[in-house]
Amino acid sequence: MGATERDSYHHGDLRAALIEASESIIREEGVEGFTLRKAAKRAGVSPGAPSHHFKGTKGLLTVVAIRVFQRLGAELAILPVSDVPARDLRTQAEGYVTFAAQNPGLFRLICRVDLIDCQDQEFREASFSALVHYRNAAAAYFGEDPPDRAARIFRPYLASAFATAHGLAHMILEGRPALLFDTPDPAETFIETTLPSILLATWPDRPCEVRHSA
Amino acid sequence: MGATERDSYHHGDLRAALIEASESIIREEGVEGFTLRKAAKRAGVSPGAPSHHFKGTKGLLTVVAIRVFQRLGAELAILPVSDVPARDLRTQAEGYVTFAAQNPGLFRLICRVDLIDCQDQEFREASFSALVHYRNAAAAYFGEDPPDRAARIFRPYLASAFATAHGLAHMILEGRPALLFDTPDPAETFIETTLPSILLATWPDRPCEVRHSA
């Protein structure tokens, strides 16, 4: 598998092949298992070849990360919208966490700021755009201001809304539920049953009632 | 600096010296900058010496991680308690995030499950115990059941409460606020002013009012 055959001395589209190879390596072995040499080998090329197409390992991984953000954004974009803001916010958060759980290696990559050139303009754009629908859903739920898509204005509730999903994603990938709780249900059912219950506790349909006793 | 002098062939307490050295390296250069050879050199010892005291790099970092969790737990334990559950939960979350922001390298370490032996019993114990007060504060806020410290029963609101702080911590360390928002206030004031506003939006003093418009 891998190692696309080659007839000529030149590859043809080594750049794309390296991106593809890197993604599948990260899928199979995680970011920690990724090396530039592996990617080169899988693309059927010598270890020095990638340097002509990317600025080192970080340059290649930055491009991969951009694609991951784009895919995350695309998955969040096609999620259904209802007339219940709470449900929509939960849907977005569930989509976010599900993406992380289903693509653990790639999600870890976009969180490894040491492996990525975070100053890259394309990366910045992709990381922002991926969460446009999430942002809108949060704004609708908290109903404080109409979601101005262009502006990146800070709002406490937006940070709070992002933090919940992002924290859950990290917790799952770090295996924290197993550390914090004697999980009655196995890890497989987490996404299907446990996650919705957490999101429901976070953003209930009805505005909160008195939750803490006197 | 570093490189504790040594008169005899044997070190005396190399184990402690390696832990100490590792911690300061991670403080100064982050987990990514840590290498076992650096730690050995800083302890004034050859690269092969650590193997007599730890099971490889992972063994050493696991011990460091345990100490980090213990320190986090100690910092959360001395936080003030009031008669307002919401305030106490916010205080715990603020303590958690502040610890991460003030110890970025060490916090990243305890999240790098690939660098740590997560099956280590001492590690599991430390990671659970560190959050006892956080858990109690969350239980009091949501007021659903009395905090049973021994049991690790799963509750959706507990996972939700942890996720917020954990997500904020990761977001800060990943520099996401700068990616998501045109931060009006510089990153320095985040902990002092921005973080409290986020936590207040998450867990307000009064039970929530109607927040979303029709």
Next chain:
DNA sequence: CATCAATCTGAACGTCATTCAGATTGATGC
């Protein structure tokens, strides 16, 4: 004082990212 186990050294080995001189070739201009 002899013995032994614990500890430490220093030199391996294999792998990594990166660099670079030289080989190869696609494309351009004639």
Next chain:
DNA sequence: GCATCAATCTGAATGACGTTCAGATTGATG
């Protein structure tokens, strides 16, 4: 059709990494 040139790729460096191991050193035990 052919010469030229820049882009591309090879393969062998260089230096750092974790880990292993034979041999040196020494504290402790008897």
